[in-house]
Amino acid sequence: MTLCEFSLLPEEEKTALLYEQGVYIGKRKRGGTTVLLYQLEGFYAEVYYRQYRRVVDRIRCFAGTERLDPYLTEIDVEHLV
Amino acid sequence: MTMTKYTTSKHIVVYADDDPDDVELVQEAFEQFASNVEVITFSDGSRALSYLRNLAEADPLPCLIILDINMPVLNGKETLLRLRQLDKYDNVPVVLFTTSSMPVDRQFATHNNAGFVTKPLGFEQMEMITHSFIDHCSEETQKKIRRMG
Numbered sequence: 001m002t003l004c005e006f007s008l009l010p011e012e013e014k015t016a017l018l019y020e021q022g023v024y025i026g027k028r029k030r031g032g033t034t035v036l037l038y039q040l041e042g043f044y045a046e047v048y049y050r051q052y053r054r055v056v057d058r059i060r061c062f063a064g065t066e067r068l069d070p071y072l073t074e075i076d077v078e079h080l081v
Numbered sequence: 082m083t084m085t086k087y088t089t090s091k092h093i094v095v096y097a098d099d100d101p102d103d104v105e106l107v108q109e110a111f112e113q114f115a116s117n118v119e120v121i122t123f124s125d126g127s128r129a130l131s132y133l134r135n136l137a138e139a140d141p142l143p144c145l146i147i148l149d150i151n152m153p154v155l156n157g158k159e160t161l162l163r164l165r166q167l168d169k170y171d172n173v174p175v176v177l178f179t180t181s182s183m184p185v186d187r188q189f190a191t192h193n194n195a196g197f198v199t200k201p202l203g204f205e206q207m208e209m210i211t212h213s214f215i216d217h218c219s220e221e222t223q224k225k226i227r228r229m230g
Contacts, residue, residue: 012203019202024180027100034102036202047202052102054204 003043003061014059018045026071033057037071044068091119092222093141094214097129097160098122098149098178103200107147107178110211114226118144125152126160133170142173144222145214150179150186158186161193174217 006014022038022045029035036047044067048057094111098104104122111120123129126148136142146164148157155163157177164170176196179186190197196217201207215223 015203015206019199019206020182022182024200027102053106053201054207056203 001041003063006040006043006045007061011056011059014045015047015056018047018059025068026074028070028074030070037068091117092144092218092226094118094120094145094147095129095133095143096120096122096147096178097124097126097152097157098147099124099152100149103149103178106207110207110214113211114215117226126155126157128154130155130160130163133164134167142169144174144218144226146170146173146175147178147214148175150177150181158189161190161195165193174219176214176217178214 001017006017009017018038018040022040025037025039025044027034027036030048034049034052036049038045038047043061043063045059045061046067047059049055050057096104096107098107108120108122111118121132121143123132129146129148133143133146148160150157152160157179161175161177164173164175174196175194176198177186177190178198178200180200182199187197196213198210198213201210215226218226
């Protein structure tokens with residue numbers, strides 16, 4: 001499955017695929033919206049929620065690591081120090 | 082001496098997760114059974130384990146223990162291993178409730194006599210998961226919860 005193939009799927013199929021095969025990377029809040037980040041094969045997919053883990057607003061996918069920065073700041077490393 | 086901690090006629094579900102959004106989600110999921118089920122939450126495995134260890138003989142055992150895997154202090158896998166060393170929790174069902182869908186985590190759960198449920202991504206999965214949690218309870222408990230839900 002390539003990024004291009006994934007982006008053409010209906011939203012329900014995207015969600016099902018991420019649920020079954022996606023690797024959870026992180027979570028961030030953007031205003032009142034919660035966003036979950038998953039990795040699927042060679043790309044990433046962000047799930048934007050209207051209602052957390054219930055109502056998906058949209059799914060945005062991308063390759064490359066530039067858009068991972070917001071998630072890195074959310075990682076709590078305090079317990080590692 | 083151990084004090085009695087809890088007196089309730091409701092079935093108790095113990096849930097440990099450090100993510101407040103997921104805690105709220107599970108509490109909401111059990112709301113439909115609120116007349117019969119009480120969800121007691123903890124922010125890490127260590128706190129849940131401490132509560133469970135200190136239950137007195139007179140206290141009702143939980144009908145289900147739900148553990149997130151990735152938690153600070155004591156993660157869900159370690160908590161499960163320690164629980165399985167306690168005789169009184171031999172027959173209490175435990176579910177690892179996690180963002181992971183990795184076979185290695187699923188195998189760990191199976192090997193330690195626990196269920197494995199991946200956290201949902203959408204509404205339909207959430208509905209299934211609520212019932213999946215209850216499916217892990219004993220048959221008698223399932224009947225009682227569903228009858229009074």
